[in-house]
Amino acid sequence: MARVHDVMIHKLKEHTALSRKDEAALRSLPVKLRSAAPAEDLVRQGDQPDVSMVVLTGMVARYHTLPSGARQYLSFHIAGDWPDAQTLFVDKMDHSLSAINAATVGTIAHKSLLALFERVPSIGFAIWRETLIDAAIFRETITNNSKRNVPARLAHFLCEQYYRAQAAQLVKDGSCPLELSQEQIGEALGASLTTINRAMQALRRKGTMEFRLGRLYMRNWARLAEFGQFDPGYLHLRRSLRAPK
Amino acid sequence: MARVHDVMIHKLKEHTALSRKDEAALRSLPVKLRSAAPAEDLVRQGDQPDVSMVVLTGMVARYHTLPSGARQYLSFHIAGDWPDAQTLFVDKMDHSLSAINAATVGTIAHKSLLALFERVPSIGFAIWRETLIDAAIFRETITNNSKRNVPARLAHFLCEQYYRAQAAQLVKDGSCPLELSQEQIGEALGASLTTINRAMQALRRKGTMEFRLGRLYMRNWARLAEFGQFDPGYLHLRRSLRAPK
DNA sequence: CGGAATGTTGATATGCCTCAACTAAAGTGG
DNA sequence: CCACTTTAGTTGAGGCATATCAACATTCCG
Numbered sequence: 001m002a003r004v005h006d007v008m009i010h011k012l013k014e015h016t017a018l019s020r021k022d023e024a025a026l027r028s029l030p031v032k033l034r035s036a037a038p039a040e041d042l043v044r045q046g047d048q049p050d051v052s053m054v055v056l057t058g059m060v061a062r063y064h065t066l067p068s069g070a071r072q073y074l075s076f077h078i079a080g081d082w083p084d085a086q087t088l089f090v091d092k093m094d095h096s097l098s099a100i101n102a103a104t105v106g107t108i109a110h111k112s113l114l115a116l117f118e119r120v121p122s123i124g125f126a127i128w129r130e131t132l133i134d135a136a137i138f139r140e141t142i143t144n145n146s147k148r149n150v151p152a153r154l155a156h157f158l159c160e161q162y163y164r165a166q167a168a169q170l171v172k173d174g175s176c177p178l179e180l181s182q183e184q185i186g187e188a189l190g191a192s193l194t195t196i197n198r199a200m201q202a203l204r205r206k207g208t209m210e211f212r213l214g215r216l217y218m219r220n221w222a223r224l225a226e227f228g229q230f231d232p233g234y235l236h237l238r239r240s241l242r243a244p245k
Numbered sequence: 246m247a248r249v250h251d252v253m254i255h256k257l258k259e260h261t262a263l264s265r266k267d268e269a270a271l272r273s274l275p276v277k278l279r280s281a282a283p284a285e286d287l288v289r290q291g292d293q294p295d296v297s298m299v300v301l302t303g304m305v306a307r308y309h310t311l312p313s314g315a316r317q318y319l320s321f322h323i324a325g326d327w328p329d330a331q332t333l334f335v336d337k338m339d340h341s342l343s344a345i346n347a348a349t350v351g352t353i354a355h356k357s358l359l360a361l362f363e364r365v366p367s368i369g370f371a372i373w374r375e376t377l378i379d380a381a382i383f384r385e386t387i388t389n390n391s392k393r394n395v396p397a398r399l400a401h402f403l404c405e406q407y408y409r410a411q412a413a414q415l416v417k418d419g420s421c422p423l424e425l426s427q428e429q430i431g432e433a434l435g436a437s438l439t440t441i442n443r444a445m446q447a448l449r450r451k452g453t454m455e456f457r458l459g460r461l462y463m464r465n466w467a468r469l470a471e472f473g474q475f476d477p478g479y480l481h482l483r484r485s486l487r488a489p490k
Numbered sequence: 491c492g493g494a495a496t497g498t499t500g501a502t503a504t505g506c507c508t509c510a511a512c513t514a515a516a517g518t519g520g
Numbered sequence: 521c522c523a524c525t526t527t528a529g530t531t532g533a534g535g536c537a538t539a540t541c542a543a544c545a546t547t548c549c550g
Contacts, residue, residue, distance in 0.1 A: 064388045067474055072388040086381070089374040094381050094479040117370075121363050128373050129334040131380065136331070136339050138383035143309045143317040146390045146435025149537070181496060190391025192539055197498065213547095229312055234339040394505075426528060437507055442530065458515095 004031045004106035008054045011080025014167050014237050015133060016126040025120045029113070031106040036060075036099035042084075043097040049087045051107040055079055058103025059179060063187075064095050073188035075137060076100065076161065076180075079168045085131045088113060101179040101214075129236075136234045148229070150191045151199040155228030157189060158209060162218055163232050166241050179214035203227075249276045249351035253299045256325025259412050259482050260378060261371040270365045274358070276351040281305075281344035287329075288342040294332045296352040300324055303348025304424060308432075309340050318433035320382060321345070321406065321425075324413045330376045333358060346424040346459075374481075381479045393474070395436045396444040400473030402434060403454060407463055408477050411486050424459040448472075 005027045012018060012026070033056070036042055043049055045065065053060075060083050062074040074095060077083040083097055088110055117124030137160075144156050158178075165176035180188075186196040204210055208224035210217040218224070225231075232240060250272045257263060257271070278301070281287055287305065288294055298305075305328050307319040319340060322328040328342055333355055362369030382405075389401050403423075410421035425433075431441040449455055453469035455462040463469070470476075477485060 062384070064384070066388070066392060070392060072392050074384050074387055086377045089370055090377050090381065090481050092478070092481070094481070095384060118366050121366065121369075124366075124369065124373075125334055125362075128369075128376075131373075131377060132331045132335050135376065135380040135383055136335065138380055138387060139307070139309070139319050139340060141387050142319055142383060142390060143311070145387060147311060147315060147317050183496080193497085194499090194540080195538055198538095201498085233337070236335050236337070236339070428528080438529085439508080439531090440506055443506095446530085 004033070004054060004056055005029070007056055007080045008106070011054075011168065012126050012130065014080075016129055017238070018126065019122070022120065022122055022126070025116060025123055029108055029116065031108050033104060034107050035102070035104045038099060038101050041096055041098045042105070043087075043093055045093050045096045047093045048091050049084065049093070050110050052085050052087055052110060052113065053083060053097075053105040053107050055081045055083060056104045056106055059100040059177070060097060060103055060105065061100050062095050062097055071187050072190070073184065075134070075141070076188070078165060078170060081168075082127065082130050082134075085127060085134070088127075100184070133236045136236060140234045145190045150189065150195050151202050152228050153189050153191070154185070154196065154199045155203060155208070155224050156230050157185070157228070158203075158211070158216060159221075159225050159228050159230035160232075160235075162216055162221075163230075163235065163241065165216075167235075167237055174219075175215045175217040177214060178211065178216040249278070249299060249301055250274070252301055252325045253351070256299075256413065257371050257375065259325075261374055262483070263371065264367070267365065267367055267371070270361060270368055274353055274361065276353050278349060279352050280347070280349045283344060283346050286341055286343045287350065288332075288338055290338050290341045292338045293336050294329065294338070295355050297330050297332055297355060297358065298328060298342075298350040298352050300326045300328060301349045301351055304345040304422070305342060305348055305350065306345050307340050307342055316432050317435070318429060320379070320386070321433070323410060323415060327372065327375050327379075330372060330379070333372075345429070378481050381481060385479045390435045395434065395440050396447050397473050398434050398436070399430070399441065399444045400448055400453070400469050401475050402430070402473070403448075403456070403461060404466075404470050404473050404475035405477075405480075407461055407466075408475075408480065408486065410461075412480075412482060419464075420460045420462040422459060423456065423461040 009018065009023055009026055042053065042060065055077050056079060060077045060081070062083060064072045064074060066072065075083070087093065144153050148156065161178055162171070162176055165171050170176050182196045182200065183193045186193050189196065200211055203224065206223060206227070208220045208227065210219060254263065254268055254271055287298065290310065300322050301324060305322045307328060309317040309319060311317065320328070332338065389398050393401065406423055407416070407421055410416050415421050427441045427445065428438045431438045434441065445456055448469065451468065451472070453465045453472065455464060
């Protein structure tokens with residue numbers, strides 16, 4: 001599938017200027033397709049993978065499992081994201097990776113990537129930047145989950161998901177796919193299902209958004225972003241996206 | 246100062262095997278010394294630095310500033326850490342960097358580093374790994390601040406600081422420097438000063454640790470680590486350290 | 491169509507925040 | 521080196537956001 005390369009290149013271009021040579025080099029990477037069923041683990045804590053993945057369709061998530069069995073979602077990944085790029089240089093997984101819904105990913109052997117980095121350093125730098133933006137998102141998540149009350153936290157979270165979906169060209173008519181249950185959102189935001197449910201209703205009543213049938217409908221971006229103190233700077237995109245509506 | 250190079254190499258070796266050639270290449274890097282007063286900002290949100298830093302002495306912290314003016318500490322850095330390595334590939338700072346106490350850092354021009362990466366890719370990979378471990382620590386912080394109650398959160402935090410201090414050879418007679426106020430610890434853990442103070446007393450009463458005069462005294466590592474569910478795997482050190490006592 | 495997963499609502503409990511007063515320690519200038 | 525000021529730590533009381541428990545409604549799915 002050439003499409004994996006398209007998606008991969010589109011994503012990298014959101015934050016990095018790629019030369020023709022870079023693009024050609026990326027297209028030369030051998031990629032295998034892998035699909036996963038909803039809730040299927042792609043990689044588990046403790047694993048030592050020898051490939052990295054690029055998400056093609058669907059949503060993939062990273063999570064920690066606590067001794068109690070509870071789950072903490074760390075990040076959600078959509079088309080073009082590299083949810084386990086860190087396995088290139090960090091041998092053992094300190095968290096797990098699972099598909100949220102039916103998802104397809106492209107897998108690329110570490111060997112191929114490392115060889116390419118030596119030959120074309122700028123590709124390595126682009127993917128390095130990818131992992132650094134990942135880290136910036138983690139930092140923002142720390143602040144979001146530590147300092148904001150649940151309604152604002154949820155607003156910020158939804159803004160981020162929507163904004164990133166837009167960059168990945170997944171927004172259509174003011175809505176984007178978001179096939180998470182409210183319980184899962186709670187497991188990402190460090191809040192109980194009940195509290196998420198009430199926060200969701202509060203945001204809906206404000207007329208800022210609607211969330212149903214696995215989609216997020218944006219109703220008033222400015223209001224939602226303000227309420228969640230969302231400023232997309234930390235996503236480090238080259239062109240800032242116009243917020244729709 | 247040759248000492249900056251020693252500290253830098255010692256830290257990289259904690260997670261990466263360096264060849265003689267790698268070490269020599271690192272020692273060839275031109276480094277300038279910079280010192281900072283307590284609470285002085287080294288880099289501010291929005292800045293676009295053209296150097297990166299390695300901490301030599303003291304403690305340096307990354308933090309977000311919220312619209313209200315409140316501060317969220319994101320990470321704390323000691324000897325050998327690269328607190329702003331991400332500026333190599335992410336132009337604009339999405340957070341700030343300040344000295345906690347009197348600190349000295351070595352600054353290295355991005356230009357020198359990038360040139361070295363092209364010439365000796367393995368150095369780039371080592372520093373890439375450094376930034377990836379940083380990200381792993383951020384992930385752990387998300388889980389810590391989202392899922393654990395304040396006393397356990399504090400225990401986990403103190404274990405991490407102590408463990409990393411030990412790797413940086415800063416532990417002496419069962420104690421390490423930790424020149425943070427309880428208020429600052431609260432700003433890291435998303436808890437109020439009052440609550441931190443009470444949690445601190447609870448941990449002390451358990452006989453697990455003592456915290457005073459800018460130092461953390463470890464009294465019962467096993468108990469503290471168990472209470473905080475601390476498992477150092479996410480720090481990705483090559484040799485795991487024996488927990489003292 | 492029936493069962494399971496997900497979402498909704500209400501009631502109660504509690505961990506943590508906020509405010510406030512006070513104590514102890516550290517830093518500073520005379 | 522001591523009086524003074526500032527900063528950091530401690531303790532108590534009250535209120536609130538969020539967790540927990542429980543029942544029920546709705547949607548999904550085989």
